[in-house]
Amino acid sequence: MGRALIVVDVQVDFCEGGALGVTGGNAVAERVAALLAGDHGYRKVVATRDHHVDPGTHFSDEPDYVDTWPPHCVVGTPGQELHPALRGVAFDAVFDKGSYAAAYSGFEGTDDGVGLARWLGEQGITDVDVCGIATDYCVRATAVDAAREGFDTRVLSGLVAAVHPDGVADVVTALREERVDWVE
Numbered sequence: 001m002g003r004a005l006i007v008v009d010v011q012v013d014f015c016e017g018g019a020l021g022v023t024g025g026n027a028v029a030e031r032v033a034a035l036l037a038g039d040h041g042y043r044k045v046v047a048t049r050d051h052h053v054d055p056g057t058h059f060s061d062e063p064d065y066v067d068t069w070p071p072h073c074v075v076g077t078p079g080q081e082l083h084p085a086l087r088g089v090a091f092d093a094v095f096d097k098g099s100y101a102a103a104y105s106g107f108e109g110t111d112d113g114v115g116l117a118r119w120l121g122e123q124g125i126t127d128v129d130v131c132g133i134a135t136d137y138c139v140r141a142t143a144v145d146a147a148r149e150g151f152d153t154r155v156l157s158g159l160v161a162a163v164h165p166d167g168v169a170d171v172v173t174a175l176r177e178e179r180v181d182w183v184e
């Protein structure tokens, strides 16, 4: 068994003070950094990043925070960078997604032209843990795709933050229906 950690979109714009700041984002960044500073046991650790150039209707001047959002994670801006707490982490790969359209799942991203599913498979990964931001969007989409790609998948409930905290119980139910475990 080879288990990888997927750190989803822990970027400046998704943390407090960012263009689309999620409450608890900074704490997630700090806790993920602390996990990775220790003897974590993951065979591979990868990150995903929202990486927008011109994502069309994903951006809006009047966002509904469901399907449309204020501009965020624009390539070349500080908000697109990983959170400062993670800048010392030597990720094995970083998968960028969403250049010209919304992309919630890290499995839509690529690193050097290689997609996440293929990359994990080539590394002998069979199991993944997913953490990051936001629970109800990119973490959810990434975890569902991981399970559908055949990886034994868990979401680490202590290392995520939600846009809509009131909806997390429904997210957990939906994840379990996709055979994604929600664990401490």
Ligand SMILES: [Zn+2]
Pocket (backbone or CB within 6 Å): 050, 052, 058, 072, 073, 098, 102, 103
């Ligand atoms: Zn986005």
